[in-house]
Amino acid sequence: MLEVRDVHLSFGGIKALQGVSFAAKPGEITGVIGPNGAGKTSLFNAISGFYQPDRGQVFFGGNDISHLSPDRRAEMGIARTFQNIALFRGMTVLDNIKLGGHTRLRTGLWSALSYFGPARREELELRREIEEKVIDFLEIDHIRKYPITILPYGLQKRVELGRALAMQPRVLLLDEPVAGMNREETADMARFILDVQEQFGITVLLVEHDMHMVMDICSHIVVLNFGQQIASGTPAEVSGDPGVIEAYLGAAA
Numbered sequence: 256m257l258e259v260r261d262v263h264l265s266f267g268g269i270k271a272l273q274g275v276s277f278a279a280k281p282g283e284i285t286g287v288i289g290p291n292g293a294g295k296t297s298l299f300n301a302i303s304g305f306y307q308p309d310r311g312q313v314f315f316g317g318n319d320i321s322h323l324s325p326d327r328r329a330e331m332g333i334a335r336t337f338q339n340i341a342l343f344r345g346m347t348v349l350d351n352i353k354l355g356g357h358t359r360l361r362t363g364l365w366s367a368l369s370y371f372g373p374a375r376r377e378e379l380e381l382r383r384e385i386e387e388k389v390i391d392f393l394e395i396d397h398i399r400k401y402p403i404t405i406l407p408y409g410l411q412k413r414v415e416l417g418r419a420l421a422m423q424p425r426v427l428l429l430d431e432p433v434a435g436m437n438r439e440e441t442a443d444m445a446r447f448i449l450d451v452q453e454q455f456g457i458t459v460l461l462v463e464h465d466m467h468m469v470m471d472i473c474s475h476i477v478v479l480n481f482g483q484q485i486a487s488g489t490p491a492e493v494s495g496d497p498g499v500i501e502a503y504l505g506a507a508a
C-alpha cells in the first residue's frame with residue numbers, strides 16, 4: 256500500500272533520514288517511534304510530499320509517487336494531520352470538515368463534470384453524505400456549528416482527524432495525535448483510531464511519543480534514532496530490542 260525505500264533527507268549538515276525503508280501493511284496501524292529529533296516528522300513530510308528526499312523513493316499502491324506534489328498525493332488518498340493543530344481557527348467545525356472533502360473531490364471526474372447542474376448537485380450531495388458520516392462517527396454533531404477556538408484541545412484534535420477522514424483517505428498519517436492530551440482524551444482518540452482502521456479499513460501510519468498507546472494499537476512499529484531505522488517489528492519485538500532500549504535510555508539520560 257505505502258512503502259518508503261531507502262529514503263535519505265538532510266538539512267545542511269543534519270542528516271534527518273538516513274536510508275529508511277519499510278512498508279505500511281494495508282488496513283493495519285503502523286507506528287513510527289523514536290526519541291526527539293529522530294526524524295519522524297521529516298519522514299511524514301517526505302511521504303506526504305512536503306519535503307523532497309535527497310535519495311530514495313515513496314511508493315503508493317505500487318506506483319512511485321516520489322515526484323508528485325503534496326496536493327496530488329492528497330488527491331490520491333494520502334491524508335495527514337499535523338503535530339501542531341492545523342485547522343482554520345476562525346471557522347466552524349463543519350466548515351473545517353468540508354475543506355477535507357473539497358481537497359479529495361475537487362479534481363478529476365468531478366471537476367470535469369461539475370460544469371453541468373446535475374453532476375454538481377450529485378457532488379454536493381456526496382460531499383454532504385461524507386461530512387455527515389464523519390461527524391456521526393467522531394461523535395461531534397453537538398459541536399458542528401462551534402468555532403474551533405472555543406473547543407478544548409482534545410476536541411480540536413478530533414476535528415482535525417475529521418477533516419482528514421472527509422478526504423476519504425486510503426492512508427492516514429497521524430503526527431502525534433494524542434500529544435498534549437489528558438488520559439481520557441487519549442483513550443478516546445485511541446479508540447477512534449482503532450475504529451478508523453476497523454470500520455473503514457484505512458491504512459494508518461502513526462507517529463507518537465505515548466508508548467502505551469503505540470504498543471496498544473499498532474500491529475507493527477518502526478523505530479528511528481538519529482535518522483536511522485534501528486528496529487522494525489511487532490510491539491513485543493521492538494520493546495524487547497536492546498538497541499531500542501539503549502536509544503530511549505540514552506535519550507532520557
Ligand SMILES: Nc1ncnc2c1ncn2[C@@H]1O[C@H](COP(=O)(O)OP(=O)(O)OP(=O)(O)O)[C@@H](O)[C@H]1O
Pocket residue numbers: 266269270271289290291292293294295296297298
Ligand atoms: N526544516 C528543517 N530545517 C532544518 N532542520 C530540520 C528541519 N526539519 C527537521 N530538521 C532537523 O532534522 C532532524 C529530525 O527532525 P524531526 O522533526 O523529523 O524529528 P522528530 O523525530 O519528528 O522529532 P520530535 O519527536 O521532536 O518531533 C532534527 O535534527 C531537526 O532539527
